[in-house]
Amino acid sequence: MSDRPKRKRPLVADKRYPSKSKAAAKKPVKKPVKKSTSTRRKAAPKRAKRGGIVGLITALFSWVLRLIWKITWRLTAVVVLALAVAVGYLYTTLPPLEALLDGRASGSVTMLDRNGAVFARRGDQFGGVVTANSVSPHLKNAVIATEDKRFYRHFGVSPRGIASAVRINLSEGRGPLSGHGGSTITQQVAKLICLGEPFDPSTGMTEKQYEAECRRNSIQRKAKEALFSIAMEAKYSKDDILSIYLNRAYMGGGAYGAEAAAQRFFSKSAAGLGAAESAMLAGLLTAPTTLSPTNNLDRSQNRAATVIRLMRDQGYLTQAEADAAQANPAELSDEAEAQVGGYFADWMISEIPDFMRATTSDMRIKTTLDQRIQKAAEEGLKWVFDNKVREGSKAQAAIVVMSADGAVRAMVGGRKTKVSGVFNRATQALRQTGSAFKPFVYAAALDLGYSPNDLIDDSPYCQTIPGSGEWCPRNYTNTFKGMVTLTESLKQSLNIPAVKISESVGRVLVSEVATQFGIQSDLASGPALALGASESTLTEMTGAYAGILNGGSSVTPYGLVELSLTGDAEPLMGRGGGIGERVIQESAARQLVYMMEKVISEGTGKRAQFEGRELAGKTGTTSAAKDAWFIGFSADYVAGVWMGYDDNTPLKGVTGGGLPTDIWREAMIRVHAGLPHNPLPMSAPVPRSGLGETPPASAPAPKRNEGTIIDQVLRDIFGGGSGGSSPSPTGGNR
Incomplete structure (x- = not known):
């Protein structure tokens, strides 16, 4: 054993891991890598500030920028x-979308014939609300392809489109805003609603001036239009904006909106339009009046062909579809072509009272028109011009057919019949009436008691006209017949007897008879009154003859039977004409019909005869043959025909008994197709002793009939009763 004390063991376990110092000692030390001096970033040297003038200019330029x-x-x-x-x-x-769909300033007028069938439409027609998704896809695509191919990609304004339009305008020598506008569909809608400014009549601005202001292309206006378009894009969807456009855009023929146009031209809904029809409607948007198919179908079809090519190029139509549409261009429907309405429809529009023209409500007019008779009149006129008038002639003609009460059944105001808004020679042309006026001279005489068998001397006759000298009328043949009856005088259209009779009964009476029968134009005051020196319209003259047929009562020609607002049960106005007061006694009228029957059966109007019917009428030719007339009637209808040149060029070889009578005959043959042969209301005269050019002093004055307008005029002028003396031969102009 050892004397050394034992070393105490540690109360903790041995360290399991070496110390950091030892680990570090064992780990080989890496030598630091020296960075190359070439990769070191050297500090940028400070720029020396430029001094002097260069430095000052540089500093100033930098400050300005x-x-x-x-x-x-x-x-x-x-x-x-x-x-x-x-x-x-x-x-x-x-406003809400619904408030922008119908933007018409005035309503439409739908016209019905005597049988209740629609024959014409006028005014601003609106067929009903459509949407971009309810119309035919072809129509939607055609409008976008034609008007705004980037419609779904812009924000209301197309800078590219505006720049292109300005470039084109400048290259064509116009101002930057003149001509091509580069407007998007949205901008066009902004114009259609006049940038939200409604029409206000109290401003003194007319509707036409208002529309012109809405379309003014000033810079300020275009700027506001652009802002308005952007606001619309924010307010409405693209399809909403397109829907407004499809409802408000004018498409010609009085049609506003796609539905009205589809019905107007094709008699179908906008939802059922094919590619060719859609292309035609889309093509109208650039110039709706000029390109309207009712005005010029060929021009409208040519424009539609361009639209079809655009649709093909933009992928809306395949090549096969485009070829099919090009090979089968859109045509007007039969109903649409018949609904042009022509002169009669224009006449009806002129009869609407002024206070009703500004309404936005739709109107319906029931009229007297008979489409069968209208077609007969048109065909009769066309047949004569095709077969009897030299090719290239500029002569015009007009026809009016009416019933004895003045109800107009047909009206043709010129050789071109499928028209609207043009000069109507039946109602607007004031022309000298010539010998067609003579029946009113004889009407006055017959009502005073003269007989168709009374004699008058057809011999040279002169009269001194104060301020004009001597006036000597001549017969058309430059011959004299001697003593002739009144019937013979009218039958042969002798001028001298007509003047003598007029002077005998008095010009004032003759004028009064003509006026009361419906001649509203100013009548001549001299003795030439009896020879038709006065002017009148064909409608007036035909109405006056209707008064002779109906037994001697005045007639106001009319076409309007009833006018009402669509949806209203009660009409706003009724018939605008018809039979009025009695002008001459019925017995005098029946004798006058007898005399006029002789004109056709034996006299100057022989060419009017057809089918053995009883017919009566009178020819008329003015001086220098500037006007030629034939007006006549059967027991059923009265028809008047005028022929001449608009510029008063004399007709060559034409008299009232020639081409006008031919036109009357061809029209009336067609009018009377299938009608029974009814007798004329006429009475042959009772034979009695004849009279000379004036009643002898010893003979009793012709007996005047009581109760007529003539009798009242005589009392007013001469102060006499029913038994008073007749006016003196030269006292008629007092």
């Missing part, structure tokens, strides 16, 4: 904020 930048971005921010405020304000002023 910084100033411009600060001003520019601040100004831009202000402008953007102002535009945002403006767009926001316009956004709040935009």
Whole structure:
């Protein structure tokens, strides 16, 4: 054993891991890698400030640039904020979508014939609300392809489109805003609603001036239009904007909106349009009046062909579909072509009272038109011009057919019949009446008691006209018949007897008879009154002859039977004409019909005869043959025909008994197709002793009939009763 004390064992386990110092001692030490002096980043040397003038200029330029930048971005921010405020304000002023779909300033007029069938439409027609998704996809695509191919990709304004339009305008020598506008569909809608400014008649501005202002292309207006378009894009969806456009755009023929146009031209809904029809409607948007198929179908089809090519190029149609549409262009429906309405429809529009023209309500007019008779009149006129008038002639003609009460059944105001809004020679042309006026001379004489068998001397006759000298009328044949009956005088259209009779009964009476029968134009005051020196319209003259047929009562020609607002049960106005007061006694009228029957059966109007019917009428030719007339009637209808040149060029070889009578005959043959042969209301005269050019002094004055307008006029002028003396031969102009 050892004396050394034992070493105490540690109370803890031995360290299991070597100390860091020892581990570090054992780990080989890595030598630091010296960085290459070539990779060290050297501190950039400070630039030396340029001194002198160069330094000053550089500093000044740098300061100016910084100033411009600060001003520019601040100004831009202000402008953007102002535009945002403006767009926001316009956004709040935009009405609901439904309020923008029907924007007509006036309503439409639908016209019905005597049988209740629609034959014409006028005014601003609106067929009903459509949407971009309810119309035919072809129509939607055609409109976008034609008007705005980037419609679904812009925000209401197309900078590229505007720049292109400005470039084209400048290259064509116009102002930047003249001609092509580069307008998007949204901008066009903004114009259609006049940038939210409704029409206000109290401003004194007419509707036409209002529309012109809405389409003004000033810079200020275009700027507001752009803001308005952006506001619309924010307020409405793209399809909503397209729907407004499809409902408000004018598409010609009086049609506003796609539905009205589809019904107007194709008699079908906008939802059922094919590619060719859709292309035609879309093509109308650039020039709706000029390109309207009712005005020029060929021009409308050519424009539609261009639209079809655009649709093909933009992928809306395959090549096969485009070829099919090009090979089968759209045509007017039969109903649409018949609904042009022509002169009669224009006449009806002129009869609407002024206070009703500004209404936005749709109207319906029931009329007297008979489409069968209208077609007969048109065909009769066309047949004569095709077969009896030299090719290239500029002569015009007009026809009016009416019933004995003045109800107009047909009206043709010129050789072109499928027209509207043109000069109507039946109602607007004042022309000298010539010998067609003579029946009113004989009407006055017969009502005073003269007989168709009374004699008058057809011999040379002269009269001194104060201020004009001696006036000597001549017969058309430059011959004299001697003593002739009144019937023979009218039958042969002798001028001298007509003047003598007029002077005998008095010009005032003759004028009064003509006026009361419906001749509203100013009548000549001299003795040439009896020879038709006065002017009148064909409608007036035909109405006056209707008064002879109906037994001697005045007639006001009319076409309007009833006018009402669509949806209203009660009409706003009724018939505008018809039979009025009695002018001559029925017995005198029946004798006059007898005399006029002889004109056709034996006299100057022989060419009017057809089918053995009883017919009566009178020819008329003015001096220098500037006007030729034939007016006549059967027991059923009265028809008047005028022929001449608009510029008063004399007709060559034409008299009232020639081409006008031929036109009358061809029209009346067609009018009377299938009608029974009814007798004329005429009475043959009772034979009695004849009278000379004036009643002998010893003979009793012709007995006047009581109760007529003539009798009242005689009392007013001469102060006599029913048994008073007749006016003196030269006292008729007192």
